[in-house]
Amino acid sequence: MKQLGVNRAHARSVNCVSQRVAVEMAAGAAKLFGADLAVATTGYAERSPKQKVKIPHAWWAICHRLRGGAVLVLSGLVEVPGADRVTMQEKVAEVVLQELVQYLREVRG
Numbered sequence: 247m248k249q250l251g252v253n254r255a256h257a258r259s260v261n262c263v264s265q266r267v268a269v270e271m272a273a274g275a276a277k278l279f280g281a282d283l284a285v286a287t288t289g290y291a292e293r294s295p296k297q298k299v300k301i302p303h304a305w306w307a308i309c310h311r312l313r314g315g316a317v318l319v320l321s322g323l324v325e326v327p328g329a330d331r332v333t334m335q336e337k338v339a340e341v342v343l344q345e346l347v348q349y350l351r352e353v354r355g
Contacts, residue, residue, distance in 0.1 A: 250274030250286075261297060263288050265321055268307035273317060275309075282311050285342055289324070291334040301327050302334040306342045308349060320349060 247254050251274040257267050271286035289304025290297065307321040324341050326334050 249278060251277070263290060263305065265305045265307070265323070268305040269309065269319055269321055272307040272309040273319070276311055276317075283346075284309050285346060287338055287342060289334075289338065291331045291338075292329070301325050302329045302331075304334070304338045306338065306345070308342070308346055310349075310353075320345060 247257055250271050252262075252267055252270040256264070260267065268286050268288050271288065272284045275286060276282065276284035285306070285308050287304050287306045290299045290302055291304070292302050293299055303323060303325040305321065305323055307319060310318040312318055322341070322345070324338050326337050329337065
């Protein structure tokens, strides 16, 4: 939380799984590494009865630092009912990479 600038109170209240946490992680990674573009994900790769998670899901965020300091944020949610851990992780990676490629094509276009 400290390294990436994630709001501690919010992160604790959602067990570090929310759109806000994903966005703060991506923005923090870009700042920490001096990058123009950063990606982050956070979620549950499998069901978690203890956390009351019935459907594996993950939030993702892409942050792009633009000239002048503005930050463009894209984000979304991936849900894969019935997925096992590996399948969920693969799906999240696939979705995020597709979104990143599409965004980069639009920026270059």
